Amino acid sequence: YRMRRxxxxxxxxxxPKGGGTGALRAHLGYIxxxxxxxxxxxxxxxxxxxxxxxADGFAARCEEDRHQFRIIVSPEDAGRLGDLRETTRALxxxxxxxxxxxxxxxxxxHHNTGHPHTHIVIRGKDAGGRxxxxxxxxxxxxxxxxxxxxxxxxxxxxxxxxxxxxxxSEVTKERFTGLDRAILADAPDGIVRVTEGSGPGGRFDEALxxxxxxxxxxxxxxxxxxxxxxxxxxxxxxxxxxxxxxGDILRALAARGQDDVADHxxxxxxxxxxxxxxxxxxxxTSLPEDELRDRRSLIVxxxx
Numbered sequence: 001y002r003m004r005r006x007x008x009x010x011x012x013x014x015x016p017k018g019g020g021t022g023a024l025r026a027h028l029g030y031i032x033x034x035x036x037x038x039x040x041x042x043x044x045x046x047x048x049x050x051x052x053x054x055a056d057g058f059a060a061r062c063e064e065d066r067h068q069f070r071i072i073v074s075p076e077d078a079g080r081l082g083d084l085r086e087t088t089r090a091l092x093x094x095x096x097x098x099x100x101x102x103x104x105x106x107x108x109x110h111h112n113t114g115h116p117h118t119h120i121v122i123r124g125k126d127a128g129g130r131x132x133x134x135x136x137x138x139x140x141x142x143x144x145x146x147x148x149x150x151x152x153x154x155x156x157x158x159x160x161x162x163x164x165x166x167x168x169s170e171v172t173k174e175r176f177t178g179l180d181r182a183i184l185a186d187a188p189d190g191i192v193r194v195t196e197g198s199g200p201g202g203r204f205d206e207a208l209x210x211x212x213x214x215x216x217x218x219x220x221x222x223x224x225x226x227x228x229x230x231x232x233x234x235x236x237x238x239x240x241x242x243x244x245x246x247g248d249i250l251r252a253l254a255a256r257g258q259d260d261v262a263d264h265x266x267x268x269x270x271x272x273x274x275x276x277x278x279x280x281x282x283x284x285t286s287l288p289e290d291e292l293r294d295r296r297s298l299i300v301x302x303x304x
Contacts, residue, residue: 002157005076008144011292014067015124024062024121027070028055028106030294031119036110043108043119046085048092058106058123065124066131070292071143074117075151076166084109087150088118094146099134101126119291164204171211174219175244176237179212184237192222192230219243242268249299252287269300 016023028045032055036043045053062068073091081087088107096103104123110116126132135142152158158166170177183192192213197206213230216222221239225231233239246266269279281302289295 002152002159002163003148004151004155004158006144006147006151007072007074007076008147009072009074009292010139010143011070012067013070013293015065024068025055025059027121027294028059031108031110031121031291036108043110045106045108047106049089053106055106058104058121061104061125062123067124069120069122069124069132069134071120071122072117072291073120073147074115075147076115077151077155078116080155081151084116084118087147087154088120090150091143091147092120094150095143098138098142098146099126099132101128101132103127103132167208171208172215173244174240174247176240177212179208180237180240183209183212183232187232190232190234191225192232194228194230248287252285252299 013023013027032043032045045055047053073088075081075084075087078084085107088109092103092105092107104125105120107118107120109118122132124132167179170179186192192209194206194209194213197203213222216232216236217224217230219239221233221236222230223233249266279300279302281300284299284301286296286298289297
């Protein structure tokens, strides 16, 4: 409950048939792209303490690898950690201890979003040249737990005020939040019923849930259904996720000095979708869609 929260995403990227390092080089270039540092410059690769990062050498060593591990580490309190390199190196040292082998890895920090995070690429070979195999349970849970331990040790356990502020901040967010996840779990039939909380903690939880439901009501995603109950609009969680994506687009446009674009002028275009004509326009910028798989969305200003 008081541990510092860290989101860890992992993808095992398999080498294409015939080998080759093209995909790996493309990924290293992708995570070093312009605008990922605080000053807007490209990302700077780094490795273990004292080692000089060499992207070409790393890619050459991966030439015959069957796979590689791509990891994103996103601490909730990344802003308070300052330089993320020390935390990343501590995590990689712990991972080596857990797996019982030295790892060949490179990392780069990203500061171009509201949540600073770190991309890590690990070779698919252990120190003995054998295929590196990591237990699924460690990938799903163990690595995140280790990251939380390290960040909690550096910043101390979360205080009551920090926990309350983090939860309070979710009330008015126009994206799918932890509060929404709890609401979704308690509303299998689409009806949310708020019960009176017991004790200070329970009353605080009750107040947060009521405030969130009223906010969703204002967004036309929920409607009163009697005393202490709300009827959720079908697909409300998907609508919130779409709102979050639109918010990311608007922030990206604002960062490029184009913050006068009205929200209602934005529409999603799926290439190849039924009923869509080819879109002709000017590419303004791009957004990460899936950074583990190098997928991006383009923001295009059409000519209509």
